[in-house]
Amino acid sequence: MDPSIVREIHQIVPENRVFLDLQERYSYSYDASFGEYLPDIVIQPQSALEISKLVKLANQHRIPVYPRGSATSLSGGSLPVHGGMVLDMSQLKQKCIIDRENLLAIVSPGVTTAEIHRKAEEAGLFYPPDPSSSHISTIGGNLLENSSGPKGLKYGTTKEYVIGLEVVTPTGEIVRTGGKTVKNVTGYDLTRLIVGSEGTLAIVTEAILRLIPKPPARKTMYATFAEFVTSGVAITNILSQGILPAAMEMLDQQCIRAVENFKPIGLPTDAEAMVIIEVDGHPLAVDEEIERCAQVCKEAGATSVHIARDEQERDKIWQARKNVSPALAQVGPTKISEDATVPRNQIPAMMNRLREIREKYQLNLFVFGHAGDGNLHPTIITDKQNKEEMKRVEDAVSEIFEAAISLGGTLSGEHGIGIMKSPYMEMELGEEGLRLMKLIKDAWDPNHILNPGKIFPQPGQTKVVLTDE
Ligand SMILES: Cc1cc2nc3c(=O)[nH]c(=O)nc-3n(C[C@H](O)[C@H](O)[C@H](O)COP(=O)(O)OP(=O)(O)OC[C@H]3O[C@@H](n4cnc5c(N)ncnc54)[C@H](O)[C@@H]3O)c2cc1C
Incomplete structure (x- = not known):
């Protein structure tokens, strides 16, 4: 990068938070997809004001800007495909304030999702979006990808829980959208436009999240099926009976076998499908609903059904699902x-x-x-x-x-x-x-400096290219 631009950057952010060495830049060249692109410079801003100044500078010199959370994106979201400047959001002040009266959390983007879950639960509250990566991925990444996970069925995605944002726009302005009220119909819903925009429309520097009361009870079961199609029948029948489980997860035979090869927990490897079902809510409703789910699975032709008797058994069932990713990584x-x-x-x-x-x-x-x-x-x-x-x-x-x-x-x-x-x-x-x-x-983003090379096909690009040729 041009030394005169680096000098300008050092006037905004001190040298100890600016990285130019190849080794340091290399560790920002990949994410959880498998692309690899080297940035020209990596910067760890600590405030919205620093980001605003950096983005204004980037516009002046037409430098691509790539915001980055924990880089667990599976679609190459934070990869610096055109080089330029990576903004590592991990050093922004780690704010996670729970507002019990308003059922809100006010968070900075570098906080992990698991930390928000933990803080909300301590206050008897619940933040439902739960990507499997929640122990490492940041709320900033979750917001920009509109992430979700097993609980999306009943509770929806990240989008449903964001009511306000502070952002730096692609031209470097600091703007607030939405606010602390659940209802807000003043003008276009910029909050929802930004959520899920994959870091192409704004850099999020603070978010206001909606929390809900923590469900008092939950029950978990699994069922296995000799034929895949019957597992589909069971899922449809459960939902059409008026039960809305908190989660319904499925593993095919290849996954069941991979999980058993990785860490055996006694799953039937001849089953074509396994479905994990969890219901939550009032204790009496939960007991009745899980029994009905089990019954529906049996009627659909499940070859085995097991309801967890305690938290230990519940953890074991979820272990099967959580082991899928590490098991596949061994293959x-x-x-x-x-x-x-x-x-x-x-x-x-x-x-x-x-x-x-x-x-x-x-x-x-x-x-x-x-x-x-x-x-x-x-x-x-x-x-x-x-x-x-x-x-x-x-x-x-x-x-x-x-x-x-x-x-x-x-x-x-x-x-x-x-x-x-x-x-x-x-x-x-x-x-x-x-x-x-x-x-x-x-x-x-008139100068196309924010996360360029993402979402939109490049001219003439008709197909994903996974090889270098
Ligand atoms: C093992 C594993 C399991 C996963 N499970 C799930 C799952 O169950 N559900 C799911 O939805 N996803 C899942 N993911 C994908 C990934 O974890 C999510 O997309 C997550 O939200 C990314 O968060 P991150 O902090 O790693 O963000 P990054 O990967 O660093 O960035 C993601 C995107 O957000 C942008 N960005 C990050 N922070 C900001 C910010 N403050 N302002 C503007 N833009 C920003 C980046 O530019 C990029 O476009 C999984 C990934 C792995 C590796």
């Missing part, structure tokens, strides 16, 4: 996690399509996910050094997206578009839908 060096999402009643059809894709391309394709809301995680385990296999992976990934959209679904339920899915945006949104989104980006 091969490169993990490509998709989150194609379909309407709930299309899950069996999507599973059939995924099975065909696995056979056609002869790949290690595993499927697990949030069955209650149709948010599946088809995950391919491969080796990015194997160019021939990566070509097959590219084709398989394209077919997965096509399958989800043709079944009335979407490219991404929670991981975002980033660089991994941008070539397919037009397939889902249509030409006009994509044009409207670009108009918003152009209006907010």
Whole structure:
């Protein structure tokens, strides 16, 4: 980077929070996807004012700016694809204030989601969005990806819990949106526009989150099925009986086997599917609802049903789900996690399509996910050094997206578009839908300096390219 620009940066942020060495920059060149791009400079701002000044400077010199939380994005969200400036948000003041009277949390973006869960629970309250990465991912990353997880079925996504933001705009202005009231219809809802914008419209420096009372009781069970399609019937029947579980998670046979190879907990490896169900609420309702869920699973043809008798057994059931990611990481060096999402009643059809894709391309394709809301995680385990296999992976990934959209679904339920899915945006949104989104980006970020290279397909880009060739 031009030394005169570096001198200007040092006038905003002291040298001990500015990194130019290759080794230091290298550790900011990747995230939990598998792209690798080296930034020109890494800066750890500590206030909205510092960020504002840096963004104004970036506009002046047309330097790309990449906000970064914990870099657990699976879609390449924070990767500095055009070099430039990475803003590591971890050094912003760690604020997490619980306002019990208003049922709110006021947080800075670098706080982990698990910390918000912990602080809310200490106050007898509950912050429902719970990505599996919550112990490491930041609330800033969650806000910008509109993350969710198993509890999305009953409680919705991050978006439903954000009522106010403080942000630095792409031109460097510090702006507040929304506020502390749950109801607010003053003008356009900029808060919701920013949430889920993947760091392309604003840099979040503070958020006001809505909390709810903590459900007093919960019960958990699992059921296994000899045929995948019957697990789908059980899920649909539970929901159509008026029960809304807090979570309904699914593992396919490949995942069950991988989990048993990784850390055996006695799951039946001949089952085609396993469904984990959790209900929460009033203790009496919870007891009745879990019994009904078990009954519905049996009637649908479950080969085994088990209701956890205590917290220890509950933890063991959830362990099966939590072990999926580490178990798959043992299978091969490169993990490509998709989150194609379909309407709930299309899950069996999507599973059939995924099975065909696995056979056609002869790949290690595993499927697990949030069955209650149709948010599946088809995950391919491969080796990015194997160019021939990566070509097959590219084709398989394209077919997965096509399958989800043709079944009335979407490219991404929670991981975002980033660089991994941008070539397919037009397939889902249509030409006009994509044009409207670009108009918003152009209006907010006239110099295209904030997280450039994300969401929108690059000219001529029609397909995800996973290899260097
Ligand atoms: C093992 C594992 C499990 C996961 N499970 C889930 C899951 O269950 N559900 C789910 O939804 N996701 C999941 N993810 C994906 C990931 O954890 C989420 O997308 C998470 O919200 C990213 O948070 P982060 O702090 O790591 O953000 P980063 O990856 O650093 O950034 C994500 C995006 O947010 C932007 N950004 C970050 N902070 C700011 C800010 N303050 N202002 C503006 N832009 C900002 C970045 O530019 C980037 O575009 C998982 C990932 C892993 C590795």
